[in-house]
Amino acid sequence: MADPSAPEREAMRALAARVGDRANALAAEGCVAEVPALWETAIAGLSDKSSQALITLAYAWYQALHGEVEHGVRLAADLRDCAVSSVRSQVRVLIRNRVRVEPEVVERTWRAATGIPLPAWAFLSDADIDDVAEWIAASSWEESRALYGALAGRVTSQDIEYVLDEIVLGDVRLRTAVSVHRAVLVLGGDVGYRCLGDLPEVARVAGAAIVARDWNVLRACGTVELIVHGRAFLGGVHGVIAELMAAGDMAVSPAMAERVAALARDAQPWERRQVAADLAATGDVAMLGLVVGTDAESLDR
Incomplete structure (x- = not known):
């Protein structure tokens, strides 16, 4: 299920507005019991899951704001793992909105629907x-x-x-x-901001992270090297090391090895030397040979 395009989202907003207006008219006529069927018919008439999710979200908001908080929360809870990212975002907003007004109802309903307590994001200010x-x-x-x-x-x-x-x-x-x-x-603030402004500092912190086997820090260094300093090889390899070592599986896929080898061709000599040293520090010479394109003997020269 892909995120809908801007025109698709706009079309769903227009549909939600029309259904909401009709639901309000039914309520004004004393036909509140017919409102759920109205929304459910609109949802059933949509052919793709992304559109259905968007209108279900609108339905959840409508119910939550029109005296049917429990039903609205149940609908929102069912969307908590939706593949449409904007829907998951709005689920959080809805739950947070209602938990500030009726915390006990929302907590009880969410737990009944999901089997777990409300996540901490529900209480963000x-x-x-x-x-x-x-x-x-x-x-x-x-x-x-x-x-x-x-x-x-x-x-x-x-x-x-x-x-x-x-x-x-x-x-x-x-x-x-x-x-x-x-x-x-x-x-961390001090180290992080030094790394943002100084590429050698990032490489130093990455090397220390490998020695300490702190793969979260190494992954963060790879991100800074890649995005902030534009070092695709250095950042890419540090990211690969972090992922593989954290998983405890040093098997490098052919596609991954090919990608890193391609990046190595455009890397600065100092980057290749840094990567060779970092890979050697992991203790896996086979991986060193595969990713860097060298072998154990070449490290001694």
């Missing part, structure tokens, strides 16, 4: 969300660092992560920016 969004939108790393300092002092890293998730769900075009800021979150 608007101020926290706005502050993280402002951090992402900073016009310079200096401004970003100042905003992060204020943010980290009052919002937990986990809550910042929840907001970052939600930002991407709401607009996938922000995925790259969010990835960089998530890397800063993993590295």
Whole structure:
């Protein structure tokens, strides 16, 4: 199920508005019992799952805002793993909106529908969300660092992560920016911002992460190297190492090896030397030979 295009989303908004208007008219006529059938008929008349999800979301909002909170929450809960990212984003907004008004009802209904308690994102404040969004939108790393300092002092890293998730769900075009800021979150403010401004510092931190076997930090370094400093080979290999070592499986697929070898051809000599040293530090010489295109003996020359 792909995210719908802008014209498709606009068409579904128009349909939701028409159905909502008709539902309001039925309610005004004293025919509230007919409202669910109206929405369900509209949903059933759609041929693709993305459109159905969008109208089901509109139905959930309608019910939640018109005295049928439990039904609205159940509908929203059923969409929590929807493949349409904007729907998942709005599920969070709906639940958060209602939990501030009727927390016990929402908590009870969500638990009954999902078997789990409400996620922590349901309790994020608007101020926290706005502050993280402002951090992402900073016009310079200096401004970003100042905003992060204020943010980290009052919002937990986990809550910042929840907001970052939600930002991407709401607009996938922000995925790259969010990835960089998530890397800063993993590295920590001081180290993270030094890495943003200094490529050798990122490489140093990555090497230390390999020695410490801290694959989350290594993955964050790879993200900064790739996105901020434009080092596709260095960042790509560090990302590969992090994924493989974290999974405990050093098997490199042919496609992955071919991709890294292609990147190596355009890499700076110092990058190849750095990668050779980093791969050797993992203790897997076979992987070193496969990814870097060398062997154990060549490292001694």
